[in-house]
Amino acid sequence: MSTTPVAARMLETLLGEWRSPAAPAYESLADRIRLLVLDGRLTIDTRLPAERDLAHRLALSRTTVAAAYRRLREGGYAVSVRGSGTLTRIPSRTPIAHATAGDGLLDYTKAALAAPAVLAAEARAAADELVGYLGGTGYDPVGLPVLREAIAHRYAQRGLPTDPDEILVTVGAQQAIVLIARTLLTRGDRVVIETPTYPHAYEALQAAGARLVSVPVMADYRDGQAVDGWDAPALDAAIRRTSPALAYLMPDFQNPTGRSMSVPLREHLIDVAAGQGTIVVADETPAELNIDRPDTLLPLPAYAGGQEASVILIGSASKAVWGGLRIGWIRAGRTMIRRLAAVRAGIDLGTPIFEQVLTARLLPGLDGILRDRRSMLERGRAAVVSQLAARFPQWQVPHVDGGLAAWVNIGAPVSSQLALAARNHGLLITAGPRFGIDGAFERYLRVPIAVNADQVEGAVDALAAAWPTLARHPMPDPEYLAAVV
Ligand SMILES: Cc1ncc(COP(=O)(O)O)c(C=O)c1O
Numbered sequence: 001m002s003t004t005p006v007a008a009r010m011l012e013t014l015l016g017e018w019r020s021p022a023a024p025a026y027e028s029l030a031d032r033i034r035l036l037v038l039d040g041r042l043t044i045d046t047r048l049p050a051e052r053d054l055a056h057r058l059a060l061s062r063t064t065v066a067a068a069y070r071r072l073r074e075g076g077y078a079v080s081v082r083g084s085g086t087l088t089r090i091p092s093r094t095p096i097a098h099a100t101a102g103d104g105l106l107d108y109t110k111a112a113l114a115a116p117a118v119l120a121a122e123a124r125a126a127a128d129e130l131v132g133y134l135g136g137t138g139y140d141p142v143g144l145p146v147l148r149e150a151i152a153h154r155y156a157q158r159g160l161p162t163d164p165d166e167i168l169v170t171v172g173a174q175q176a177i178v179l180i181a182r183t184l185l186t187r188g189d190r191v192v193i194e195t196p197t198y199p200h201a202y203e204a205l206q207a208a209g210a211r212l213v214s215v216p217v218m219a220d221y222r223d224g225q226a227v228d229g230w231d232a233p234a235l236d237a238a239i240r241r242t243s244p245a246l247a248y249l250m251p252d253f254q255n256p257t258g259r260s261m262s263v264p265l266r267e268h269l270i271d272v273a274a275g276q277g278t279i280v281v282a283d284e285t286p287a288e289l290n291i292d293r294p295d296t297l298l299p300l301p302a303y304a305g306g307q308e309a310s311v312i313l314i315g316s317a318s319k320a321v322w323g324g325l326r327i328g329w330i331r332a333g334r335t336m337i338r339r340l341a342a343v344r345a346g347i348d349l350g351t352p353i354f355e356q357v358l359t360a361r362l363l364p365g366l367d368g369i370l371r372d373r374r375s376m377l378e379r380g381r382a383a384v385v386s387q388l389a390a391r392f393p394q395w396q397v398p399h400v401d402g403g404l405a406a407w408v409n410i411g412a413p414v415s416s417q418l419a420l421a422a423r424n425h426g427l428l429i430t431a432g433p434r435f436g437i438d439g440a441f442e443r444y445l446r447v448p449i450a451v452n453a454d455q456v457e458g459a460v461d462a463l464a465a466a467w468p469t470l471a472r473h474p475m476p477d478p479e480y481l482a483a484v485v
Helices: 008-015 025-038 051-058 062-074 118-133 145-157 172-184 199-207 232-242 263-276 334-344 353-391 415-423 453-472
Strands: 078-081 085-088 167-171 190-195 211-222 225-230 246-249 279-283 311-316 327-331 405-409 444-448
Touching (some): 008 051, 025 062, 062 078, 062 085, 118 353, 145 327, 145 353, 172 199, 172 279, 172 334, 190 232, 211 232, 232 263, 263 279, 327 353, 353 444, 415 453
Antiparallel strands (some): 078 085
């Protein structure tokens, strides 16, 4: 059996603010480790630190850690294996990595919409069109010309002239992130990221050996005034101080805060990054989900002047159209595209043809699809805002003018407990710390607005039922959860 150890120090970082005044330390510790396992931050078969080491690190008695481990074992979240110590487990036969919300659970871990109505008819037409491709081998590492043209055309419509040769089609934006990380990072390189950020991005960057440097993005209130967006001086300082290889950022409708970068910050970012030799990777996955943003903002390279080479864009059909297409792309200079395509062969041998044909059929009608998405998001947002105001008047729900979610300040450091308790009331939702790299964000909950407005009441009911139970600690729930989108 192969096990991965987690050092006491690392576990301490992952645990974040785990202590709760409402429960004994052993219970709080066990609960927090359980959430790390459920969230996929501690994989199954992780060897937990020796009791003595963890006790020393957390300044607890060894008995407390032993009691926490015992509680994990009793709940099925750990086993003791002779010679291997205490290993994490999931107490269920649910296959790993199937983060499905079966059994009538409402899944708020995915901030994404169902497919647009037009997709079924276009899929049938795409099946006919596929015939024209069947004479070839079907291996397509860069993307079908027809799709690359459609993507390039969309950039031009958004104010960024683009040549199809500057596009590489990938299997979703996720693969684009992995590919960029593998191609451009050497172990130990620094990468600037936002916190909170999209978790599977920092996982991909870490897997490529990145040392992450985080810069805060806020969606908060201070003295009743909204404090919005990037900590611009911190971003500037992080890039100047660490000369990172990459800066992975989401300039439009940042996931999870929903913020967008101002024009001056876009211009400044490109300048500073170019000065330090840093490549800015702008993930635009949520960028087309505008509801009523007052400013017209162009894609980042449009502000680059002569420094275009320092920006790579990632795009995706997943949020604008449908996640099931698994179509994403990278926009970069031709030389960079060739470099990425060469590395890609070590990951996979191309993007499926049918989905590319289908996406190429859908993109010309994207404005119509987005009009429908906008009204769904608007309804989702209205439902979330009004339901939360009615049930949780003490929570601070920042206004978002687009994107997938609201980053809600729940007023107390109990996000993990709330997420655990909500499962017992039929709601899967991701706790705030999943969006940070050091266990922070216990006071925040990402509440998707990219949801069916009719279901919001059920979700808020579940949160309201869970909220008063936090002090009592919920029973373990075997539902495994790894993916957050
Ligand atoms: C910011 C961001 N990047 C990338 C992804 C992954 O997108 P895809 O489904 O295209 O792989 C997501 C999904 O939620 C996302 O929010």
